[in-house]
Amino acid sequence: MDLSQLETFLAVIEERGFSRAASRLHRTQPAISHTIRRLEEEIGEPLFERSSREGTLTAAGELLREYAQRMLKLRGEATSALEELRSLERGRLHIAANEYTCLYLLPVLDEFRRLCPHVSVLVERALASRIPEQLLDRSVELGMLTFHPPDSQLRSTAVYNDSVVFVVDPRHPLAREKKVAIRQLGAESFMAHNVVSPLRRRVIELFEKHKTPLNMYVELPSLEAIKRFVAMGNGVALVPGLTVQQELARGELVRVHVPELKIERQLLLVHRRQGTLSHAAEAFLKVVKSVSHENGAPFCYRPIAP
Template sequence: MRKSLLRMTLRQMTVFRAVCDNRSYSRAAEEMALTQPAVSLQIRQLEELIGQPLFEYVGKKLYMTDAAEALQHACLDIFGRLENLDMQLSELQGSLQGQLRLAVESSAKYFIPHLFAAFRQSYPEVSLQLAVVNHAQAIKRLSINRDDLLIMAMVPTGMELEFFPFLDNAIIAVARPDHPLLRRGPLQLQDLTAYPLLLREAGSGTRQATQEYCHQKRAHFPQTLEIGSLEGQREGVIAGLGLALLPRHAVRRELDGGALVELPVAELPLMRSWCVVHPRGKHLSPVAQTFFEFVRQQRSQIGELVGRFQALQPGPVD
């Protein structure tokens, strides 16, 4: 090993990680309550120890070099091991403590906080770092081992992963209550193609699942509108911009309040399952292992928990 690498400090790696996360020296400085020159100095010192540049500007955008990518992987491993040590020391003291780094696909963000709250009733000293991402971002985070666990609906087949399905995810067609299709009888998916379809951004798991399913059923939508969030899709349907294919649990409030209506399409709902996922062979921290086992053991109760959460949601405000 290069002796220079042994002179790297945890402080330098913390600053480096902040710059990687923010892709900005100034935002990293703000996050860490430092001056921008202090952040720049820490990065220069790291570059001297490594012997290669870590960042480069193209135009006004900051990019990581190959050396930075390698150092980022090492930092994730080092800090993960320190967190794991902290948790193990807590276990030796008779309690489970530490942070669960959890990434969830965006359409799961409505019920995951309630799931974690149920977990925390048994383990009150566990904290949560929650990242909300789309499907493409989730796969990227899996590839670099960024999180303890991920919650996703379409587990990629080309990666070595351990996963456990724990909750049904029904994707349905929704429209506003005065939509012409509601005056007809039972519908086929093909009947919807005469109207605009609101889609999530490229990289969304819901978009990928619904597009693949529609292609399989030979239902091609010539008119589409791309809206980069599930909330935007809901409001777009309410505004009359078109139809959408969305997870039922994510529009339960609007369905119960009458702002949206589920269309009676014979080929729907499209059923998927939410899964808790981690790379195969990954050494889970005590907190992550305990949460994984909690989800596995409480699978039947999780459906009831989500049902109670949806029932408690307030209706739309006039």
């Protein structure tokens, strides 16, 4: 049985006859009769009392009417829901990001929520190394990374340019210096993130290249903890510039330039190359592009060639 058969069945009931149902549905009476006959054959039970001209239902007909009404109601609800989805009156957006890249998302999400307030957004905290896998197994729709994933099934767009900065608290002797050499940092105590990452490996390589000790006496689980601990007067740190904008503006931390530690980073928005993005994700990408055009550097919108 299909929904068109059930629609015809309910029309016969509501119009109390085959001819009036045919007129309502702009079909011939034989066509209506044929549809009902096929429905009865599929069910294996008569639906109407043949002795009645007004479409009196049998017991099977009474039972089917209730289910037919439910199914057609569900069709209407599904149609309405899909229309709401297209018009962004509902929907869900699932993004994977880590502590650092999530900070980029905040101004974008602020604009997205203003434009699409009925779309629910879930930003899941995830290890950057696992995000490509999450995208490919479709557990998330968009991901934020600081490296271009090698898998050809993923598409990356550069959305923000950042750099690593060396920070100290305002009372630290180096806070008065505009620039220091990396070899002056051999006696410093660095607060480090305890998650192994490409950035951590890059920093270690640079210190080795310049034959300078890198003393990581304290390792903490988050960038927020590192910033606060340094601001309390405990050592120094190398952190993404995006993560310390407010602390630098408030004077809680001081940035000191280290020419040998120039590390530029791009934040990438990544999604599956194949398949269709949801309406919510498409709208989000438009907001990302708009934020880039309105704000300029360090925001950007530059698709990465495969």
